Amino acid sequence: MLFTELRFLPFFVLAFAVHWLLRRESWRRAWLLVCSYAFYAAWEPRFLLLIIASTLVDWYVGLRLVRPGARKRAWLGLSLVVNLGMLGTFKYADFFLDSTVEFLRLAGFEPHVGTLALILPVGISFYTFQTLSYSIDVYRGTLAPRKSLLDVAFFVAFFPQLVAGPIVRAAEFLPQLDVRRRLAQVDVRAALLLFLAGFVKKACISDNLAPAIDAFYAAPAKYDVLGAWAAAIYYTIQIYCDFSGYSDMAIACGALLGFRLPLNFFFPYFSGDVREFWRRWHISLSSWIRDYLYVPLGGSRGSRLRTHVNLLIAMTLCGLWHGASWNFVLWGALHAVALIVHREWSRRVSEASPLRRVSAALGVPLTFLTWTVSMVLFRARGAEATWQALRSVVLFDAPGGRNFGWSFLGVLAALAVLHALARFGGGRALWRALPERGFALAWGAAFALALAFSSPQTQPFLYFQF
């Protein structure tokens, strides 16, 4: 079930209404857990077992971790093995098998190994990281374990963020279960506006750009340089609108049910450098990787070389988290290199240097350009298509003759203006100034307008595949 599908509307209205009508918090939680499982089962009921298994293991591990004399490392190890084992089996087994077979072939062997061909359960990368955050925080002693299985199950499966984030940490979410929530606490207007903004990004922008991008990446050799660049830029817009739109809708739905979900995007395309970019893009993932991988590896506390190696490991694994393919590994490594270059630049060029002023002026376009080019690796499928798309974009060597016409510049300009307006708060004050009745009328009208500009063939969220 997608937030932009029509069937989500009755589902959410029912979940919302029953939830707020129930008096006891535990009943509300149980109701939302049922809704969350139903939400997931609408895609594939069989894979609910994985979520339930992950929940049971982490709940039990959490309880065992705080027992006096517990073998903490062993219990944490169990949680890591089960969670990462499921993720590895379903997401990476075929990739590693294929890569090993290819490697052995290159070495002159002829191995006969089949693949598992497993379906990737939606959202497995997201909820695995969530459950891991619970076990690790309990292990570290920064979070008290929950005795209630219902609490842990609800934290893992809460439907607004279950399948595509934001990745919510146990330490952020579980304390919210300890206070009685009231609808009066919810800023319904702000939540509805956030949902509308997310809907517009996903259904009106991302879905309408998808056919042009899919056509290019299906046959990049048919396009000229202008077409390749237009497709590359379109994709950066599509993925931002798709994922941040989903996050907006998830946060808004969570808020309407009385729960705070963390910020996941903050206008990343206005970032002045690649480090700032990663503080604004998929914040819940980048901060997870920082806190649970980069810092434990030593972070920037060791030598410069050690810091660079840590960055390379963290970003390459970040790339691999996105998908089981060498393209994602390369994409992650490329961003590690960009972060290292930025780090060295910041260290070597003094604050007073005129070069700093130049980089400050060019920072935003350069960061956007780096991201756009790197996203060719992210989007292209197969070595041949990737190579051709990169040749077209980076080397301006495009054999084809197709493009999207100069109209793409108009589309780009319109979207840039919209984005800038959103960044600098245009329109928000106007919405805020409306009286309550006027707001309800205007929101309905705006939603109807957004529906007309959305695509009838809803595209799945891009991050569902991760």
Add this chain to the structure above:
Amino acid sequence: MSTRNDPLTLARVRLAELVREPQATPARKACPGRGRRWGLDVLLCLLGAWATSRALAFLIDRVPGATLEVETALRVKSQYFDLHRDEFDLVFVGSSRVYYQVIPRLFDQRMASYGVPTTSFNMGVPGMYFPETRHVVERLLARHPKRLRWLVIELQDLERVIIPVDRLTRRMIHWHTPGLTTLAAEVAWRADSPWSERRARIADHLLHGAYRFANLGNGLPALRAACGGDPRAPDASTWMDGFVALEQEPKNRGQIEASRRRFLEQTDDVARRLASRGAGPERPRDPLLERELGDLVQLVRAAGVEPIFLIAPPLWEERGDLERLAADGIVPALLSYDDPERFPEFYAVPNLFDFGHLNLRGSEIFSARLAADLSDLLGD
């Protein structure tokens, strides 16, 4: 390092304020009549959405070509017909059996030679079944074509409505008016299939209907059309009279050639199919179809146009039930070519492209035959 004035921190604070702290919220008793207020807000929201969608529908409907699927012939044909609507006195409407088989130029020549000069247009579109045909007829008549005297409408039963590949396309969404959505749901309801399948079909039609009501997907094309048209639309003059032979159809080449190959591999099957015609049980009368056809006839006649129905070849099953509609007076005039004994030329391998369609040679024979029969009918 984040500070209190850092935009990222401010954004986090603003997001956290979506759900305020309990102590910062007034107690429940302080909000009397909350349920009524919520109800009123929901009603106002629905009112805003309803008024906007109706206003948009009104505007979009006034932009020619904005509401039809870009990828199909329907849009181009509609645009062409809009531009030349006062030139035609006869229009053919139907599925691919009209689109690929009726050659208006040849038909007009023959009609002129029989002393009934016509200027006809082929408004056939692949995959156009009864509800969509009805919708196209409505739209066509709403343009008030001044010279139009006859509408030749392919007679189809109600069972086939949407082919899976067309599901949720803008073209399919567009014909799901409230009346036609109800009709499609009625057809699904009475279908002889398991309840789960019928329920899914009904839900699907309701979804199409809801999407139509919400103008889903119509905003951008309307904007594009209003700003000077869609550069992707092919030159309407290439369609001229609306006919394209299957051999020359540029779209879906792979699919068309695969169908042709299958036919050539199984030409022996033609004899078997002909032999097994009429072996099935006789179809009962369909009151729903009779009601819908009666409405359609009324609609066409109200516009001062005479409807003529057509059963186009090749048809491999006995359709006496459709022919009975003419005998019972439900359709005023019917030209039927479903009998291989009377029309062996439409069931002969050299005149067929595949099992569903005639080839160019077959289409020429069919168009000539149609002219002869229609001139006789009009002469009577």
